[in-house]
Amino acid sequence: MTANILAETEDLRVCYGRVEALHGLSIRIREGQIVTVVGANGAGKTTLLSALMGLLPHTGRIAFPRWPTAALSVEERIRAGLCLVPESRDLFGTMPVEDNLRLGGFSRRGDRGYSAGQSLEEVFALFPRLKERRRQTANTLSGGERQMLALGRALMAKPKLLMLDEPSLGLAPLVTKEIIAAVAGLRDHGVSILLIEQNARAALAVADHAYVMETGSIMLEGPAEAVARDPRVVDSYLGARKADPEPSNEDAAPAPHPRLRTAGS
Amino acid sequence: MDLSIFGFLVQDGLATGAVYVLLAVCLVMVFTVTRIVLVPQGEFVSFAALTLAGFEQRQRPGLAWILLIAGGIAFAMELYGAWRRRTRRGLAVAAFSFLALPAALSAAALAGNALPWAAQVLLTCAMVTTLGPILYRVAFQPMAMASPLYLLIAAIALHFVLVGSGLYLFGPEGVRTAAILDGSTEILAMPVAFQTLMIVAASLALNLVLFAFFGFTLLGKALRATAVNRRGAQLVGISPDYAGQVTFALAAAIGALSGILIGPVTTIYYDSGFILGLKGFVGAIIGGLAAYPAAALGALAVGLLEAFSSFWASAYKEVIVFTLIVPILLWRSYAHLTVDDDHE
Ligand SMILES: Nc1ncnc2c1ncn2[C@@H]1O[C@H](COP(=O)(O)OP(=O)(O)OP(=O)(O)O)[C@@H](O)[C@H]1O
Ligand SMILES: [Mg+2]
Numbered sequence: 001m002t003a004n005i006l007a008e009t010e011d012l013r014v015c016y017g018r019v020e021a022l023h024g025l026s027i028r029i030r031e032g033q034i035v036t037v038v039g040a041n042g043a044g045k046t047t048l049l050s051a052l053m054g055l056l057p058h059t060g061r062i063a064f065p066r067w068p069t070a071a072l073s074v075e076e077r078i079r080a081g082l083c084l085v086p087e088s089r090d091l092f093g094t095m096p097v098e099d100n101l102r103l104g105g106f107s108r109r110g111d112r113g114y115s116a117g118q119s120l121e122e123v124f125a126l127f128p129r130l131k132e133r134r135r136q137t138a139n140t141l142s143g144g145e146r147q148m149l150a151l152g153r154a155l156m157a158k159p160k161l162l163m164l165d166e167p168s169l170g171l172a173p174l175v176t177k178e179i180i181a182a183v184a185g186l187r188d189h190g191v192s193i194l195l196i197e198q199n200a201r202a203a204l205a206v207a208d209h210a211y212v213m214e215t216g217s218i219m220l221e222g223p224a225e226a227v228a229r230d231p232r233v234v235d236s237y238l239g240a241r242k243a244d245p246e247p248s249n250e251d252a253a254p255a256p257h258p259r260l261r262t263a264g265s
Numbered sequence: 266m267d268l269s270i271f272g273f274l275v276q277d278g279l280a281t282g283a284v285y286v287l288l289a290v291c292l293v294m295v296f297t298v299t300r301i302v303l304v305p306q307g308e309f310v311s312f313a314a315l316t317l318a319g320f321e322q323r324q325r326p327g328l329a330w331i332l333l334i335a336g337g338i339a340f341a342m343e344l345y346g347a348w349r350r351r352t353r354r355g356l357a358v359a360a361f362s363f364l365a366l367p368a369a370l371s372a373a374a375l376a377g378n379a380l381p382w383a384a385q386v387l388l389t390c391a392m393v394t395t396l397g398p399i400l401y402r403v404a405f406q407p408m409a410m411a412s413p414l415y416l417l418i419a420a421i422a423l424h425f426v427l428v429g430s431g432l433y434l435f436g437p438e439g440v441r442t443a444a445i446l447d448g449s450t451e452i453l454a455m456p457v458a459f460q461t462l463m464i465v466a467a468s469l470a471l472n473l474v475l476f477a478f479f480g481f482t483l484l485g486k487a488l489r490a491t492a493v494n495r496r497g498a499q500l501v502g503i504s505p506d507y508a509g510q511v512t513f514a515l516a517a518a519i520g521a522l523s524g525i526l527i528g529p530v531t532t533i534y535y536d537s538g539f540i541l542g543l544k545g546f547v548g549a550i551i552g553g554l555a556a557y558p559a560a561a562l563g564a565l566a567v568g569l570l571e572a573f574s575s576f577w578a579s580a581y582k583e584v585i586v587f588t589l590i591v592p593i594l595l596w597r598s599y600a601h602l603t604v605d606d607d608h609e
Contacts (some may be wrong), residue, residue: 053500071350078502090489090497102483103490107502109483153501 003031005063007052007082007161012060014051014099023216024060029194029209034187035053036195036203036224038237039213042136045196047214049163052194053077053084066158068192073180078107081160088168089150093139097130100149104156104225111244114158123152125197126182143159144175147231155191162186163194168202180206200237204228210258276574280461280530283468284310287523289552290475290546291516291566296554297492298512299505300413301405304420304547307538309520313393313470313540314528315431315535316374318440318571320385323378327434328392329371331427332399339402351451363402367394382443390521397517398510406506424539431535439537442528464526468520471519472561488512544571544586563593 007029008153014022018242021044029035037045051058054074067080092100101120108114124131127148138149147167154162164183168176176199184206197203204210212233220227227233232236290305295303316328343359370392404423407440408415479485491498491508499505524533527541544585548564567586574585 014525016408055499057484073504074499075502075504075507076354078500084500086496086500088496090494092493092497094493095486095490099486099490103486103498103503106483106487129313 003033005029006065006100007194008061008063009052010061012048012051012058012062014047014056014058016047019092021216022051022058023215025213027190027211027218027221029192031192032187032190033208034184034193034195034206035211035226036197036200036207037211038197038200038203038227038233040236042214043214044216045213046165047216047234049084049086049165049194049196052163053082055084058072073075075107078157078159081158082163083154083157083159083161083164085150085167087165089146091138091146091149091153094104094137096135096137097149098134099139100153101130101134101156104153105158106206107157116156119156119158123155124186126134127152128154144172144178147171147175147179148182151179156184160163160189161192161194163196165196166198167195168197168199176202200233202227204238220258226258270457270509270576272453274576275349275569276455276461278569278572279565280464280568281527281571282565283465283559284523284541285545285548285564285568286561287468287519289541289548289560290472290557291519292542292545292549293552293554293557293560294475294488295512295516296549298414298488299401299405299409299509301416301420302413302546303516304417304424305400305427305538306520307542308424308431308526308541309393309397309517309538310524310537311533311535312396312427312431312435313389313521313524314442314533314537315435315440316389316392317385317441317525317528319435319532320374320377320380320389321442321443326371326374326377326392327431328389328396329367329374330434332367332392332396333371335396335399335403336363339363339399341342342402342407343483363399367399370395387527389525390518391487391523392526394514394518397513397515400500400517401509401513406509409505409509427520428536428539435535439532439534440528441532442525444529445525453494460529461474464530467522467526470520472523475515475519484511540583544568547586547590547593550590550597553597 005028008027010026011024012025013020025048027035027200037048047056050056052241054077064080064082072080090112092103097121098120101123102116105114105116112257129145130148130152138146141149151167151187167179167183171179180202183195187193194202197208204224204227209217210224210227212220212227220230220233228238288310291306292303295301295306312328315327319326340359340363343356343363347353347356370388373388374392377385380388400423404419405416408419444460446463449456449458450462451457479489487498487503488508488511489507490501491503495505498508527533533536544567545564548567549560551563551566552558552560567589570589571582571586575582578585
């Protein structure tokens with residue numbers, strides 16, 4: 001059942017000036033999995049994604065298929081199959097939806113076997129609403145449509161690992177559900193996902209594996225359904241109501257207990 | 266003023282205005298993509314005219330020195346960056362565009378005097394265009410994240426370095442290149458020089474090419490995307506360094522063509538670029554350094570105003586044109602259509 005490891009960090013550290021924001025993070029993402037990182041505001045989740053993407057200087061090891069040991073630039077990481085949908089979306093507001101999407105495939109231009117038109121159709125099949133609005137400029141879209149566009153733009157680059165920073169930020173619960181369902185659908189297309197969500201309940205429900213982060217360190221990790229049942233997680237992130245994750249049909253055996261990490265480990 | 270003088274002034278204004286349009290469009294393009302006010306834009310123009318004149322007068326091509334030295338510095342910077350990042354990736358491309366290309370063009374330029382006119386023009390444009398990305402690499406890329414004010418100061422410094430080198434390499438004499446087209450025709454019973462027609466037509470054609478490039482090609486859209494949202498562009502794999510170098514290559518190419526166009530009608534000195542660029546700048550700020558059509562119309566207006574003021578009050582021609590900046594800036598600040606400096 002354990003798939004190959006797609007990406008791995010070891011002792012990842014990031015400093016903002018003199019302040020260390022990530023204190024040696026080690027996480028692991030397996031192929032075809034959704035991995036979620038849960039944590040309070042300011043825990044360092046966005047910092048983690050920025051470091052993985054190469055937007056921030058960092059120390060420690062990041063392993064990814066075909067990565068040479070040298071520090072890679074953002075563009076090189078994108079070409080290697082990493083893609084980030086940031087919290088702020090960063091769409092090209094004054095440009096039409098279709099141009100936004102086509103630019104998403106910029107890093108694949110000239111690649112053998114890559115067809116922008118075909119990728120565009122795949123994205124439209126996933127988000128038919130974007131097809132209806134392909135000529136509309138991105139800043140005239142609704143919040144949910146913008147998030148779909150951000151996801152679609154990322155998918156145009158054919159990522160192996162898609163990193164999503166709070167895709168449900170500012171969306172109504174129903175739209176959030178739709179987005180999360182789309183994310184779960186991507187896994188079935190073979191894309192691995194590193195998901196960060198304010199809505200920890202929704203994230204833990206779709207994820208395979210989960211990390212709980214506190215002030216720059218991983219406090220807890222384990223299979224998502226086990227983490228969702230952990231009393232500390234229930235208290236801090238899932239609210240008072242006890243989470244009862246839907247029993248997944250494939251595992252009848254009780255999920256293993258999540259491992260508690262101490263700050264130094 | 267009778268009608269024939271009026272017609273002549275309009276012609277004159279349109280011809281110089283058409284060149285200012287090109288400069289204004291470049292300034293807007295460079296500013297929106299890189300946030301740099303490209304003060305040395307005019308140097309591309311003057312260096313192109315001086316280089317072509319040098320070929321015609323059988324002199325040694327001074328531009329080759331700038332190209333070789335700046336290219337060498339650019340490559341050294343790449344080497345240092347590669348050493349720090351412990352990687353050899355990107356060095357081959359850098360060696361080509363910063364060493365091999367300048368060397369090949371310089372070698373061709375040594376034999377440039379013997380070349381036919383069209384080849385000299387092509388060579389001149391190629392040399393100036395190659396200089397664009399080199400200058401970006403050396404002067405701006407290391408500080409690309411700095412605020413527009415710092416970038417402006419770097420641009421001013423680069424301008425002085427280039428003008429100083431220009432004086433040393435091209436000498437203080439002014440040049441006029443050979444007329445590209447002789448003769449004239451009649452439009453609306455008014456004699457119109459072919460040269461004027463060609464300048465206007467070439468400017469129009471170049472603007473159309475630029476329009477098509479930014480509107481329909483992926484690379485053009487990528488540059489626009491960088492202007493709209495730098496971080497978003499980086500996240501789809503458009504490196505700011507790449508966008509900057511491509512933009513500078515475009516600006517240099519258009520500057521070079523402007524120099525070829527204006528060379529036969531205006532005497533160009535080593536330091537003429539600044540005044541030319543400044544007039545394009547007056548046009549560009551009419552568009553708030555952000556809107557192409559407004560910048561183009563503004564630059565055309567500057568050309569016409571200049572033509573008429575040189576007829577009525579030729580001693581004050583520059584005064585009139587540059588005094589125009591004040592009311593324009595006032596009007597712009599009231600209209601407060603400022604450029605979005607995306608969340609940085
Ligand atoms: N550019 C910066 N300069 C200095 N400190 C920063 C910077 N960005 C983030 N930090 C600090 O690093 C820590 C982690 O921030 P980060 O944005 O990664 O948190 P987060 O987990 O994404 O929070 P949220 O859930 O609110 O998005 C915070 O204490 C924050 O103040
Ligand atoms: Mg965050």
